[in-house]
Amino acid sequence: MDGSDEALEDAVLDVSGESAGETGLDSSSPFFVSKKAAAVLKHGILKQYVVPFASKVGRYAPDGRVVYLDGYAGPGRYEDGTPGSPALILDEAARIADFRRLDCYFVEKQRKSYGSLATLVGEAQRKGVSAHALKGKVEIHLEQVLERAKGAPLFAFLDPFGLGVSYDALTNQIFGSRRGSTGRHATEILLNFNANAVRRIGGYLNSSKDFPGKNATLEAMDAACGGPWWRDEFRNSADNVEAVRRITNEFAKRVGKAVGASSWQIAVRNRAHHQVAYYLLYFTRHLDGAWLFGEAVSLAQVEWRRALLPPPENGMLFSAADTFDEEEQQREKEWVVAIRRNIQKLQRDIGSFKIDDHLPQVMSGVLGEARQKHIRAAVKELYREGKTGCNGVGDVRKLRITGA
Numbered sequence: 001m002d003g004s005d006e007a008l009e010d011a012v013l014d015v016s017g018e019s020a021g022e023t024g025l026d027s028s029s030p031f032f033v034s035k036k037a038a039a040v041l042k043h044g045i046l047k048q049y050v051v052p053f054a055s056k057v058g059r060y061a062p063d064g065r066v067v068y069l070d071g072y073a074g075p076g077r078y079e080d081g082t083p084g085s086p087a088l089i090l091d092e093a094a095r096i097a098d099f100r101r102l103d104c105y106f107v108e109k110q111r112k113s114y115g116s117l118a119t120l121v122g123e124a125q126r127k128g129v130s131a132h133a134l135k136g137k138v139e140i141h142l143e144q145v146l147e148r149a150k151g152a153p154l155f156a157f158l159d160p161f162g163l164g165v166s167y168d169a170l171t172n173q174i175f176g177s178r179r180g181s182t183g184r185h186a187t188e189i190l191l192n193f194n195a196n197a198v199r200r201i202g203g204y205l206n207s208s209k210d211f212p213g214k215n216a217t218l219e220a221m222d223a224a225c226g227g228p229w230w231r232d233e234f235r236n237s238a239d240n241v242e243a244v245r246r247i248t249n250e251f252a253k254r255v256g257k258a259v260g261a262s263s264w265q266i267a268v269r270n271r272a273h274h275q276v277a278y279y280l281l282y283f284t285r286h287l288d289g290a291w292l293f294g295e296a297v298s299l300a301q302v303e304w305r306r307a308l309l310p311p312p313e314n315g316m317l318f319s320a321a322d323t324f325d326e327e328e329q330q331r332e333k334e335w336v337v338a339i340r341r342n343i344q345k346l347q348r349d350i351g352s353f354k355i356d357d358h359l360p361q362v363m364s365g366v367l368g369e370a371r372q373k374h375i376r377a378a379v380k381e382l383y384r385e386g387k388t389g390c391n392g393v394g395d396v397r398k399l400r401i402t403g404a
């Protein structure tokens, strides 16, 4: 799979999420007091994905060492004790320590947040986890972390409140310094591309008012996007929704093309009916990564839907939680129906094919929703009905769909 894999690049996993605001908040900010239901999605993806990634690519790495960078780490935990991304990953690193060394680098620029982070990292170090808390801007520490990551797979989680590292840092510095697509050279990024920042900064273009910092902010957006191209996209859009959509698409496409990676976009909202707060953009150079990531997103979404359930009301005979499992089952049935349809279309269009070669087509419409088990269920149904000779047993990716 490479950057030309249009269907996969264009896949938009449209799910709800949190709004982080845009400025550099420290650990005293309300954002870090308690975890919003929507952060369940972001953290769910991390939790579901980092270990499978490390397990897979760490096999080819010297000493099974895999480097994890959290460039915008925050304090590590919310004030109520719920794990933020650092606490979550440190737990995972401890869990897999027997067979993988997850070498973790956490960067945080705010003094107070860094203090909490350093305490957490210190505790993990004492338990034998390989972890480092770095104080200051990620831009300053990036070179050093990349140096340490030489010869090892790297997963970078970049989760700023507003604009993140520059396009140049992303493409030339991170991906560009690391050749090869698999094993010890594997390089993947999960990036928070902030829609609020796009709307706010794009708004400057239509404002005739001059104010201090206006040009600097517009130039910072140019640097984040890899040029002023986004300005025309913004001006040529009918509204903010279209502008954010176009700029995110184009950004993902440009990064993917520049580094030979495919990308997935997950639209993150406060609530299903809210505007997008940010996109989680995932970049990988390997098809295995895309499959694993799809599983992680699907599982994280189940957690997220559960987290959004309203609290039970006093005196109510039934709560939403009572019907949750039934609704999930219904969803799964619908995914299987969609996958069946996709498989049958492929049978008509190209005849016999291997699932692995057609991930975007097989999962069309349910990408990031459904998982491999739903593909298997669809194949088994078709087999039972005599519509394929493939019985659906074995590694799903290796299944070869034949005619009846």
Ligand SMILES: C[S@@+](CC[C@H](N)C(=O)[O-])C[C@H]1O[C@@H](n2cnc3c(N)ncnc32)[C@H](O)[C@@H]1O
Binding pocket: 020, 024, 025, 026, 071, 072, 073, 074, 075, 076, 083, 084, 085, 086, 107, 108, 109, 110, 113, 136, 137, 138, 139, 159, 160, 161
């Ligand atoms: C959205 S929060 C991170 C939340 C954390 N990733 C989590 O999921 O628990 C962004 C953090 O990045 C920090 N930050 C902002 N700019 C930074 C920079 N240039 N380098 C490092 N940290 C930065 C902020 O202080 C803030 O704590």
